[in-house]
Amino acid sequence: MQNTVTSKPAVPVLTLNGRSVELGGERNLLELIRKAGIDLPTFCYHSELSVYGACRLCLVEIEGRGIQASCAVTPEAGLKVRTDTADLREIRRTNIELLLASHHQGCTTCGKSAACRLLELARRLGVDTVRFTARRPPAPLDLTSPALVRDPNKCVLCGDCVRFCHEIQGIGAIDFAHRGSAAAVVPAFNRGLGEVECVHCGQCARVCPTGAIMPRSEEEPVWKALQDPGKTVVAQIAPAVRVALGETLGLAPGEDTTGRLSAAMRRLGFAKVYDTAFTADLTVIEEAEEYLRRRAAGFAGPMFTSCCPAWVRYSELAASDLLPRLSSCRSPQQMFGALARDLLPKQLGVAPENLVVVSIMPCTAKKYEAGRAEFAHNGRRDLDAVLTTQELAHMIQGAGVRFSELVPEPLDMPFACTSGAGLLFGASGGVSEAVLRYAAAKLSGGAAPAANYGAADGTAARREVTVTVNEIRLRLGMVYGLREAQEILKEVRAGTCEYDLIEVMACPGGCVGGAGQPVPAGPETTARRACGLRHAAAAAPLHGAQDNPFITKLYQEHLGEPGGPRAHKLLHTKYQTRRRLGKSDGLPLIHGQDVGRVKVSVCLGTSCHLRGSQKVLRGLAKALEERGLAERVELTGAFCHERCDRGPAVTVNGQVFDHCTAELALAQVEAALAVATGA
Amino acid sequence: MSAAATIKGSRQFDAACAILDRFGRNPTRLIPILQALQEEYRYLPGELLAYVATALGVPPARVYGVATFYAHFTLAPRGKYVIRLCDGTACHVKNSIPILEALRQRLGLTAERKTTPDLLFTVETVSCLGACGLAPVVVINDQVHGQVTPEHAVALVEEIIAREKPAAA
Numbered sequence: 001m002q003n004t005v006t007s008k009p010a011v012p013v014l015t016l017n018g019r020s021v022e023l024g025g026e027r028n029l030l031e032l033i034r035k036a037g038i039d040l041p042t043f044c045y046h047s048e049l050s051v052y053g054a055c056r057l058c059l060v061e062i063e064g065r066g067i068q069a070s071c072a073v074t075p076e077a078g079l080k081v082r083t084d085t086a087d088l089r090e091i092r093r094t095n096i097e098l099l100l101a102s103h104h105q106g107c108t109t110c111g112k113s114a115a116c117r118l119l120e121l122a123r124r125l126g127v128d129t130v131r132f133t134a135r136r137p138p139a140p141l142d143l144t145s146p147a148l149v150r151d152p153n154k155c156v157l158c159g160d161c162v163r164f165c166h167e168i169q170g171i172g173a174i175d176f177a178h179r180g181s182a183a184a185v186v187p188a189f190n191r192g193l194g195e196v197e198c199v200h201c202g203q204c205a206r207v208c209p210t211g212a213i214m215p216r217s218e219e220e221p222v223w224k225a226l227q228d229p230g231k232t233v234v235a236q237i238a239p240a241v242r243v244a245l246g247e248t249l250g251l252a253p254g255e256d257t258t259g260r261l262s263a264a265m266r267r268l269g270f271a272k273v274y275d276t277a278f279t280a281d282l283t284v285i286e287e288a289e290e291y292l293r294r295r296a297a298g299f300a301g302p303m304f305t306s307c308c309p310a311w312v313r314y315s316e317l318a319a320s321d322l323l324p325r326l327s328s329c330r331s332p333q334q335m336f337g338a339l340a341r342d343l344l345p346k347q348l349g350v351a352p353e354n355l356v357v358v359s360i361m362p363c364t365a366k367k368y369e370a371g372r373a374e375f376a377h378n379g380r381r382d383l384d385a386v387l388t389t390q391e392l393a394h395m396i397q398g399a400g401v402r403f404s405e406l407v408p409e410p411l412d413m414p415f416a417c418t419s420g421a422g423l424l425f426g427a428s429g430g431v432s433e434a435v436l437r438y439a440a441a442k443l444s445g446g447a448a449p450a451a452n453y454g455a456a457d458g459t460a461a462r463r464e465v466t467v468t469v470n471e472i473r474l475r476l477g478m479v480y481g482l483r484e485a486q487e488i489l490k491e492v493r494a495g496t497c498e499y500d501l502i503e504v505m506a507c508p509g510g511c512v513g514g515a516g517q518p519v520p521a522g523p524e525t526t527a528r529r530a531c532g533l534r535h536a537a538a539a540a541p542l543h544g545a546q547d548n549p550f551i552t553k554l555y556q557e558h559l560g561e562p563g564g565p566r567a568h569k570l571l572h573t574k575y576q577t578r579r580r581l582g583k584s585d586g587l588p589l590i591h592g593q594d595v596g597r598v599k600v601s602v603c604l605g606t607s608c609h610l611r612g613s614q615k616v617l618r619g620l621a622k623a624l625e626e627r628g629l630a631e632r633v634e635l636t637g638a639f640c641h642e643r644c645d646r647g648p649a650v651t652v653n654g655q656v657f658d659h660c661t662a663e664l665a666l667a668q669v670e671a672a673l674a675v676a677t678g679a
Numbered sequence: 680m681s682a683a684a685t686i687k688g689s690r691q692f693d694a695a696c697a698i699l700d701r702f703g704r705n706p707t708r709l710i711p712i713l714q715a716l717q718e719e720y721r722y723l724p725g726e727l728l729a730y731v732a733t734a735l736g737v738p739p740a741r742v743y744g745v746a747t748f749y750a751h752f753t754l755a756p757r758g759k760y761v762i763r764l765c766d767g768t769a770c771h772v773k774n775s776i777p778i779l780e781a782l783r784q785r786l787g788l789t790a791e792r793k794t795t796p797d798l799l800f801t802v803e804t805v806s807c808l809g810a811c812g813l814a815p816v817v818v819i820n821d822q823v824h825g826q827v828t829p830e831h832a833v834a835l836v837e838e839i840i841a842r843e844k845p846a847a848a
């Protein structure tokens with residue numbers, strides 16, 4: 001028999017809680033279930049990360065297969081799946097109960113309680129008693145990081161932080177250690193986060209479902225300054241803050257809150273509220289000029305941006321060979337700090353010591369940056385405190401200010417006037433867009449129309465844009481996430497990278513996805529914040545940094561030429577290689593007993609290792625033994641002398657020798673021995 | 680200190696480098712590498728783990744995680760003679776605790792301080808060595824001693840000390 005009706009190929013379906021659901025190429029059953037409108041609980045599932053399957057909350061019952069973790073099942077047509085059987089509910093509840101039992105239960109005093117997944121799930125699943133008690137003694141807080149606080153007692157071992165740090169940042173500063181009831185997520189050797197290769201991006205804190213890793217709050221010192229009548233407290237707000245702050249205060253992500261933000265901050269007691277986008281405009285000019293100067297001087301290959309402090313720290317820790325490619329520009333935050341100290345006391349009529357400068361940032365690494373030694377003068381930091389968006393929202397709530405009812409107020413001049421380009425700094429691609437707008441105007445002698453190059457438009461982790469002006473081709477690469485950046489580093493090292501400028505942001509989507517922003521927030525929220533910034537930038541009356549009259553005036557009256565000596569002093573900085581692990585005793589090789597023995601150490605840090613320090617160390621040990629000098633020296637393999645760009649580094653009685661070989665080192669040791677014996 | 684002791688670290692470092700080379704400095708061979716290093720050093724010093732991380736290009740936190748996950752690895756220094764005392768049910772019933780106390784007293788050790796400062800002895804308890812017929816059992820390195828009394832155990836230790844003395848002098 002022949003069929004006259006050709007049936008359409010059937011869309012594959014499976015049965016979910018008795019209803020038929022279409023398969024649409026979801027990566028796993030959990031995604032499909034969530035798409036079908038059921039919010040299955042999870043701790044350890046993040047669409048940005050690999051599947052780990054450890055939290056055992058996303059359990060489902062599949063007919064013929066039994067109970068399975070849905071995050072690890074590939075959707076297949078015909079499966080009969082249930083999410084709500086009595087068994088499943090009971091298992092989930094018990095899992096949460098067990099987690100609560102070993103979890104520190106001070107929810108009322110925990111900074112995360114408003115956004116804690118554990119608390120939310122306990123409520124949702126109706127856990128009303130905890131039948132088990134903790135057996136582990138409480139672990140101490142980790143307060144070694146300037147940006148983050150780790151409370152191991154709140155960790156539920158979901159591994160989200162571990163995977164983010166490893167998979168997206170390519171760092172692996174924290175990992176699982178020990179086993180069974182002693183299992184923990186810790187930095188290497190159970191040290192503090194501030195004593196390992198952590199770059200303070202805070203993304204681990206962003207994905208942590210509980211309060212086990214949190215941005216380090218600086219609310220208290222800021223409150224104290226605000227309430228001190230002798231102090232004048234001023235603030236700068238970063239572009240990304242304004243499009244996210246509202247999320248905590250009842251508004252949608254991406255909504256521009258600038259006006260209400262400045263109104264709220266004045267109610268808290270801030271004397272002036274300025275815009276970091278202003279110094280972003282300044283950064284654009286300094287950075288573009290720096291690039292054009294380098295290019296004219298024959299500097300081949302790409303230059304990297306330097307506004308992301310997590311990226312700068314990464315470079316100092318792990319890419320010492322590429323430090324000369326890092327722009328010497330300070331970040332907009334620190335440019336503001338320098339200008340504030342230089343100009344505001346006179347402008348505001350305040351004694352310098354009574355001026356308190358605070359930044360409001362979407363970022364935890366900015367807390368680290370503000371504390372860097374080069375940004376302090378005579379013991380006073382340029383920036384007294386850095387608050388995250390979360391912290392500021394908390395202060396607004398704490399003061400009882402009804403944010404959504406506030407009448408918007410303008411920011412304070414002159415650091416309020418900003419171009420659209422400066423505002424775009426808060427989203428990935430924004431720095432590139434801003435640089436292009438400036439460079440196009442400059443290279444065309446002002447003849448190029450005010451175009452939007454779309455650099456800040458995409459959401460992919462790596463993008464590029466090419467623009468030709470007056471036959472000069474500019475090719476810019478943009479990347480977020482430090483693992484992605486490491487891929488570009490490889491290309492730069494191999495000499496295959498054709499970009500002129502590479503913009504690197506550590507956080508997903510750029511600063512809008514920073515760890516200081518309200519949580520929880522996934523890629524969709526970040527994208528909406530970026531969209532909010534693009535809208536604000538499009539509406540800004542000034543297109544590029546070159547159009548900002550206050551910037552022009554600042555150069556004329558104060559800074560001189562872009563890139564000139566005064567600009568250099570205030571707006572540029574230097575970098576140095578840094579050790580990954582904190583101080584250590586080193587690995588002992590020769591342990592001489594003589595009283596006046598010479599102390600020698602050869603660096604075994606990554607960079608020196610790659611330059612052959614192992615050979616130097618062994619060669620030196622052998623030579624010393626052969627010459628019968630063993631009793632007269634103490635020789636160790638040490639971890640990083642912070643001379644990674646000049647290794648192998650060898651120290652002899654405290655003096656460092658760069659580019660050392662075993663022979664050179666031996667000569668130095670013999671010289672030191674000669675001195676010691678008075679020969 | 681003897682000349683050998685002065686340059687012991689240097690010999691060990693040579694051996695460590697040879698071990699790394701033997702496994703091709705391959706990060707996926709981390710566990711056998713750590714095993715071989717532990718044989719050489721008798722424990723895994725933190726500095727050595729940091730060096731392994733560097734040499735293999737693996738984050739130090741991962742090396743630390745693996746080294747602390749397996750009960751076989753120890754990150755605290757261990758003595759040349761590891762005395763393991765069974766405190767399983769059979770041995771416990773047959774009075775293993777007085778043996779433990781006698782040994783600790785003789786060597787100046789406690790539950791927390793398991794290794795003597797001269798790195799000669801480590802005293803640990805384990806639950807069941809699978810030799811319950813011989814209870815109470817004491818194992819010194821790989822040698823099993825059955826039906827031990829506190830006096831007997833201390834005598835074994837004295838014997839070792841006497842044997843090691845000339846080498847240490």
Ligand code: SF4
Pocket residue numbers: 148164165169171172173174193197198199200201202203204205
């Ligand atoms: S702050 Fe960033 S680098 Fe540091 S542990 Fe967290 S994710 Fe890793």
Ligand code: SF4
Pocket residue numbers: 154155156157158159160161162185204207208209210212213
């Ligand atoms: S610190 Fe947070 S994210 Fe990391 S394993 Fe623990 S609970 Fe999970």
Ligand code: FES
Pocket residue numbers: 577578579603604605606607608609639640641642643644645647649
């Ligand atoms: S690796 Fe940093 S100085 Fe050697």
